[in-house]
Amino acid sequence: MKRVFNFSAGPAVLPEEVLKRAAEEMLDWHASGMCVMEMSHRGKEFISMCEQAEADLRELLDIPSSYKVLFLQGGATLQFGMVPMNLLRGKKSADYVHTGEWAKKAIKEAKIFCNVNLAASSEDGGFSYVPEQSKWKLNPDAAYVHITSNETIGGVEYHWVPETGKVPLVADMSSNLLSRPVDVRRYGLIYAGAQKNFGPAGLTVVIVREDLLGQTLPATPTMLDYKVHADAGSMSNTPPTYAIYIAGLVFQGLKSMGGVAQMEKLNIAKADLLYQFLDGSRFFRSPVRRQDRSRMNIPFTLADAAKDEEFLKGAKQRGMVQLKGHRSVGGMRASIYNAMPIEGVRALVDYMREFEAKHA
Numbered sequence: 556m557k558r559v560f561n562f563s564a565g566p567a568v569l570p571e572e573v574l575k576r577a578a579e580e581m582l583d584w585h586a587s588g589m590c591v592m593e594m595s596h597r598g599k600e601f602i603s604m605c606e607q608a609e610a611d612l613r614e615l616l617d618i619p620s621s622y623k624v625l626f627l628q629g630g631a632t633l634q635f636g637m638v639p640m641n642l643l644r645g646k647k648s649a650d651y652v653h654t655g656e657w658a659k660k661a662i663k664e665a666k667i668f669c670n671v672n673l674a675a676s677s678e679d680g681g682f683s684y685v686p687e688q689s690k691w692k693l694n695p696d697a698a699y700v701h702i703t704s705n706e707t708i709g710g711v712e713y714h715w716v717p718e719t720g721k722v723p724l725v726a727d728m729s730s731n732l733l734s735r736p737v738d739v740r741r742y743g744l745i746y747a748g749a750q751k752n753f754g755p756a757g758l759t760v761v762i763v764r765e766d767l768l769g770q771t772l773p774a775t776p777t778m779l780d781y782k783v784h785a786d787a788g789s790m791s792n793t794p795p796t797y798a799i800y801i802a803g804l805v806f807q808g809l810k811s812m813g814g815v816a817q818m819e820k821l822n823i824a825k826a827d828l829l830y831q832f833l834d835g836s837r838f839f840r841s842p843v844r845r846q847d848r849s850r851m852n853i854p855f856t857l858a859d860a861a862k863d864e865e866f867l868k869g870a871k872q873r874g875m876v877q878l879k880g881h882r883s884v885g886g887m888r889a890s891i892y893n894a895m896p897i898e899g900v901r902a903l904v905d906y907m908r909e910f911e912a913k914h915a
């Protein structure tokens with residue numbers, strides 16, 4: 556067996572120890588005689604595992620008790636609709652900051668439910684930066700302010716938390732949750748699909764301030780009401796049991812390696828390695844403004860796009876896959892989530908250096 560360095564943007568690399576542990580426990584979880592997939596979600600085995608996963612996530616992110624943690628399905632994409640359905644709370648308008656492809660999708664969906672005030676946009680710069688807060692035009696009467704804390708496709712990340720006063724801040728953290736500490740108290744709601752940074756597809760984590768719940772739009776389906784899930788401990792119907800199990804193992808691994816502060820240090824080291832190379836290179840370049848560069852998703856272009864295919868082929872031969880950029884932006888993209896070892900980034904930089912020497 557040979558594992559590759561997988562630079563996929565998602566579903567993405569998972570920690571090898573987690574996959575091994577899952578393999579060991581596949582037929583018999585903790586002497587239950589069952590695979591986790593075969594367990595009742597109402598049985599004591601699964602409930603204890605799910606409670607542990609929530610407790611570990613709360614500890615990792617220092618989530619206050621006034622916030623609910625929900626394990627949902629439907630992906631981050633369903634949250635684009637669930638957020639307005641639940642958080643408009645009688646208001647007619649919400650503020651959105653447009654920073655790229657994912658913000659765009661969130662805005663489009665929100666428009667089904669309310670007036671969207673575009674508080675700021677980086678469209679003028681090809682979504683290569685995060686607009687400074689001093690340029691935002693916030694509506695004091697907005698139901699909430701929505702941001703995309705890391706644009707997975709454009710590789711643009713907030714390295715600061717916006718100030719929104721009494722208006723709740725909502726963040727799509729699908730591609731950077733658990734990559735760094737986050738001050739949950741600054742947010743009304745945080746959501747993230749698991750398949751980028753902490754688990755398999757099928758699980759979406761929502762962290763929401765309790766006082767925001769219970770005022771959904773009329774005709775909101777039961778399953779799209781956060782309060783229903785909050786009151787039922789995410790067991791209103793069958794939750795994505797196996798995905799919760801894997802995410803729980805990822806949380807345990809994070810805790811034992813020192814938590815998100817330690818993970819952040821590693822992520823900075825990995826990202827620095829690649830950005831320093833890009834900045835010194837005359838063949839490769841990063842399109843993103845320096846202070847807004849993502850630590851998780853690093854797009855880059857070759858001076859000669861005609862060499863893209865050759866670059867990808869050579870990478871594959873060296874065991875590095877999924878480096879092709881998103882179809883909407885082209886070029887390359889290296890996603891270096893928590894589970895990407897620094898050796899993977901080193902191998903990529905070594906290969907890029909070699910490629911440049913040959914072609915520049």
Ligand SMILES: *Cc1c(COP(=O)(O)O)cnc(C)c1O
Binds near residue numbers: 657
């Ligand atoms: C991947 C992604 C989504 C969409 O996630 P799905 O699980 O496919 O719905 C939304 N927002 C961001 C920032 C993402 O990276």
